[in-house]
Amino acid sequence: MPTYFEKKQLVTPGELLAEGDYIAGENSYMEGNKIYAQRIGLADAENKKVNVVALRAFYIPKTGDIIIGTVIEVGFNGWTVDIKAPYTAMLRASDVLSRPFKPQNDELSQVLNAGDLIVAKIASYDRAHDPQLTVGEPGLGKITRGQIMRVTPTKIPRVIGKKGSMISTIKQETGCQIILGVNGVVLVTGKTVEDEELAMMAIQKIEAESHTSGLTDRISLLLKEEKSKREEKKNE
Amino acid sequence: MSTLLTRVRQKQIGQLIDAGKRLDGRGLTDYREFTIEEGLIERAEGSARIRLGKTDVLVGVKVGTGEPFPDTPNDGVLTVNAELVPLASPNFEPGPPDENSVELARIVDRGIRESKAVCSEKLVIVPGKKVFVIFVDVYVLNHDGNLIDASALAAVSALVNTKMPNYEVEDGEVKIKAGDSPLPLKSHPITVTVAKISGKLVVDPWVEEEQVMEARMSMAINDDGNICAIQKGCAGFFTPQQILEAAKIAQEKAAELRKKLDW
Amino acid sequence: MSEKPEKLIDKKGIRLDGRKADELRPLKLQVGVLANADGSAYIEHGKNKIIVGVFGPREMHPKHLSQPDRMVLRCRYHMAPFSVQERKSPAPSRREVELSKVIREALEPSVFVDLYPRAGIDVYMEVLQADGGTRCAAITAASLAIADAGIPLRDLVVGCAAGKIDDTVVLDLYDAEDKLGAADVPVAIMPNLNAVTLLQMDGILTPAEFETAVGMAVEGCKKIYAMQKEALRTKYMTVKEEAEE
Numbered sequence: 001m002p003t004y005f006e007k008k009q010l011v012t013p014g015e016l017l018a019e020g021d022y023i024a025g026e027n028s029y030m031e032g033n034k035i036y037a038q039r040i041g042l043a044d045a046e047n048k049k050v051n052v053v054a055l056r057a058f059y060i061p062k063t064g065d066i067i068i069g070t071v072i073e074v075g076f077n078g079w080t081v082d083i084k085a086p087y088t089a090m091l092r093a094s095d096v097l098s099r100p101f102k103p104q105n106d107e108l109s110q111v112l113n114a115g116d117l118i119v120a121k122i123a124s125y126d127r128a129h130d131p132q133l134t135v136g137e138p139g140l141g142k143i144t145r146g147q148i149m150r151v152t153p154t155k156i157p158r159v160i161g162k163k164g165s166m167i168s169t170i171k172q173e174t175g176c177q178i179i180l181g182v183n184g185v186v187l188v189t190g191k192t193v194e195d196e197e198l199a200m201m202a203i204q205k206i207e208a209e210s211h212t213s214g215l216t217d218r219i220s221l222l223l224k225e226e227k228s229k230r231e232e233k234k235n236e
Numbered sequence: 237m238s239t240l241l242t243r244v245r246q247k248q249i250g251q252l253i254d255a256g257k258r259l260d261g262r263g264l265t266d267y268r269e270f271t272i273e274e275g276l277i278e279r280a281e282g283s284a285r286i287r288l289g290k291t292d293v294l295v296g297v298k299v300g301t302g303e304p305f306p307d308t309p310n311d312g313v314l315t316v317n318a319e320l321v322p323l324a325s326p327n328f329e330p331g332p333p334d335e336n337s338v339e340l341a342r343i344v345d346r347g348i349r350e351s352k353a354v355c356s357e358k359l360v361i362v363p364g365k366k367v368f369v370i371f372v373d374v375y376v377l378n379h380d381g382n383l384i385d386a387s388a389l390a391a392v393s394a395l396v397n398t399k400m401p402n403y404e405v406e407d408g409e410v411k412i413k414a415g416d417s418p419l420p421l422k423s424h425p426i427t428v429t430v431a432k433i434s435g436k437l438v439v440d441p442w443v444e445e446e447q448v449m450e451a452r453m454s455m456a457i458n459d460d461g462n463i464c465a466i467q468k469g470c471a472g473f474f475t476p477q478q479i480l481e482a483a484k485i486a487q488e489k490a491a492e493l494r495k496k497l498d499w
Numbered sequence: 500m501s502e503k504p505e506k507l508i509d510k511k512g513i514r515l516d517g518r519k520a521d522e523l524r525p526l527k528l529q530v531g532v533l534a535n536a537d538g539s540a541y542i543e544h545g546k547n548k549i550i551v552g553v554f555g556p557r558e559m560h561p562k563h564l565s566q567p568d569r570m571v572l573r574c575r576y577h578m579a580p581f582s583v584q585e586r587k588s589p590a591p592s593r594r595e596v597e598l599s600k601v602i603r604e605a606l607e608p609s610v611f612v613d614l615y616p617r618a619g620i621d622v623y624m625e626v627l628q629a630d631g632g633t634r635c636a637a638i639t640a641a642s643l644a645i646a647d648a649g650i651p652l653r654d655l656v657v658g659c660a661a662g663k664i665d666d667t668v669v670l671d672l673y674d675a676e677d678k679l680g681a682a683d684v685p686v687a688i689m690p691n692l693n694a695v696t697l698l699q700m701d702g703i704l705t706p707a708e709f710e711t712a713v714g715m716a717v718e719g720c721k722k723i724y725a726m727q728k729e730a731l732r733t734k735y736m737t738v739k740e741e742a743e744e
Contacts, residue, residue, distance in 0.1 A: 010735060012728045013646050014609075014654025014691045027651065029611075036653035036691065038611070040731055055735050056649035058537070058556065060615075086556035086618040127616050128567070335600040338593045350701045453698065463709050466684070466700035471572075471607035473694035476717060480710055487706065 005043040012040055017050050025051035059153040059183040061131040067121045068181035074109045084183050085155045089131040117143040119179055147196045151207050153184035158210040159203055167217050173223035174199040184209030198226055249448050251345040254434040265485055267440045282398025286390040290380035293387050295301040295394040298371040312359020312367040316345035318374035341401040344388050347456030348463035355420035356413045361410055381443035385455045388427035396499050424499045428486035429454040437482055439489055453482045457490035507664040507676055520669045522720055528730035530647050538648025542640040545673050546630035549637050551644040552563045555620035563677055569612040571619045572604035576637055577624040588594050598634050603699035605638050605687040609652045631674035638687045654689035655727050659719035661712040670719045686716035690724045
């Protein structure tokens with residue numbers, strides 16, 4: 001029984017991908033014995049599993065994900081956080097304050113206020129409840145410096161690269177610290193604004209050209225070129 | 237408060253229908269027993285009340301006068317409104333018409349209007365200036381399923397029952413005289429709703445069946461057996477074959493119902 | 500006001516706008532036209548011009564409208580005051596309320612609502628210029644916008660109408676034909692699943708004419724479906740091509 005697409009073919013929702021002895025993988029579904037695409041993306045098959053790598057998707061929380069979010073509301077016993085997902089997340093006061101929490105004495109807005117950015121981890125999430133966050137691990141907490149950019153969540157793995165090769169290249173060439181939230185929010189912290197913008201430009205390029213090959217080398221080349229351009233400008 | 241069906245009940249209804257049966261013993265294409273009472277509201281120029289099973293709908297017709305629409309200066313005006321009165325169901329709330337009552341009114345309106353049931357050219361008093369306005373108000377008193385067919389039947393019955401006042405025009409003024417005459421009608425559309433449940437086509441869905449149905453199709457059939465209005469409803473689908481099958485069922489049922497009505 | 504023309508379709512089978520009985524009006528589709536919306540699309544179908552913005556899935560407001568086990572789809576079909584011959588009040592008319600409902604019921608079967616409980620999707624359709632068949636065009640654009648937002652779908656939904664003018668069943672009526680003709684049958688379908696999700700009719704048709712009209716509308720839908728897929732591919736393909744240069 002055949003598949004009806006070429007490897008990495010661009011497919012649209014509802015497109016018939018395969019018939020017969022296959023299983024529906026990522027972004028595809030089965031109706032009767034036919035497999036159809038659910039999202040726009042590139043179709044592929046691994047043995048009997050038909051997958052679509054979505055070109056456009058939104059973030060769905062998973063326990064353990066590191067994400068970057070914005071506090072939108074200070075409540076009675078915690079904060080509501082926008083994590084760029086269909087559901088807002090909750091960060092409990094008890095998670096942040098290391099001592100017992102007294103609502104009448106503690107002013108939560110002084111710890112975290114609306115508009116603050118945080119790096120957090122999804123502590124728990126299931127169908128029936130909004131995601132719960134935790135900042136009780138090293139590297140998590142309020143963000144005080146750097147620039148934020150958004151990347152389609154499905155492209156984050158490409159920004160990381162094979163064994164982190166892509167992201168290491170960018171960090172090296174720009175000297176920036178980069179935190180990639182699984183939810184598609186990225187924090188870039190560098191010594192200068194130019195360094196940060198260079199890193200951001202590289203990441204944007206990766207997002208735009210994610211399904212091409214030789215990208216790591218091109219990015220490395222681009223970064224080196226931009227840096228030497230800047231050196232020239234300085235010396236003028 | 238709501239009357240959500242338990243999953244067990246939903247499954248039961250689906251399984252029965254799959255086997256060609258319904259909870260009240262009806263066949264898949266059987267209507268419930270119904271009675272229509274005419275002329276019960278003397279204040280209204282026409283009225284009718286239908287009881288289709290436990291679904292209870294009262295339609296009142298008021299005749300007024302007014303200006304014709306600018307693009308139809310020689311036609312009277314017909315307007316249909318529907319109220320899902322809160323006492324009819326624990327799920328109905330008071331307030332302005334919601335999308336369900338707007339849809340119900342427009343479906344009933346379409347059946348009457350497109351079949352040209354009302355001889356609107358005979359409703360002109362002073363061409364271009366003054367015409368009769370027929371107000372049809374659908375009042376749902378108890379919701380036990382299939383409000384569309386019940387309302388449509390009651391609406392046409394009410395129109396059949398409607399008496400127009402006799403009048404004469406003196407110096408551009410309309411003067412009401414004694415006596416009345418029946419509202420001129422040239423067609424009597426009947427609307428048949430077919431629901432899709434468990435892949436089968438079911439006629440006259442009752443309220444619990446409506447909670448399980450995937451989609452519904454309402455078709456208005458005129459005296460000649462032609463189709464004059466269709467509305468598919470609910471977030472499900474029909475295959476093109478099911479649509480043609482539903483059309484056939486609608487025609488058959490409309491003919492059957494027509495024999496039972498003394499219009 | 501112009502006079503009513505004697506015939507809407509002549510002896511040679513040519514309509515007042517030059518089309519044959521089974522010909523579609525020209526169509527243009529664009530995906531991803533609004534920067535703030537999660538998904539968007541624009542359609543020109545004949546003189547119809549409709550823009551659609553989609554937000555979601557996101558938290559529902561007000562919360563009591565959300566469902567515990569599924570996503571809620573909200574649709575708003577609205578006509579701009581300048582979209583029609585006589586200026587239309589911006590307040591929603593009963594027709595817009597009904598169309599918003601039937602359009603939602605046409606789009607919902609394509610959405611996997613069980614995947615995102617408690618969330619909601621808002622689909623806003625604005626008719627900027629109207630010339631008959633707006634609900635079908637709105638559905639075609641809305642489905643693209645929903646796909647553009649990355650929301651998983653069973654299939655795209657595509658709309659097209661057929662009807663009867665003089666004594667001929669024709670495809671894709673424009674406003675004059677709808678007003679002066681004998682019947683109009685708007686249809687929307689998920690083509691790969693053979694599922695009709697919108698079907699309405701006004702006018703008078705014999706059962707045989709109705710069958711012809713439905714068949715014609717479904718064929719018209721399939722032609723437009725190919726254009727929908729092309730519009731989606733165009734948006735994502737240009738990115739791919741630029742990268743490969």
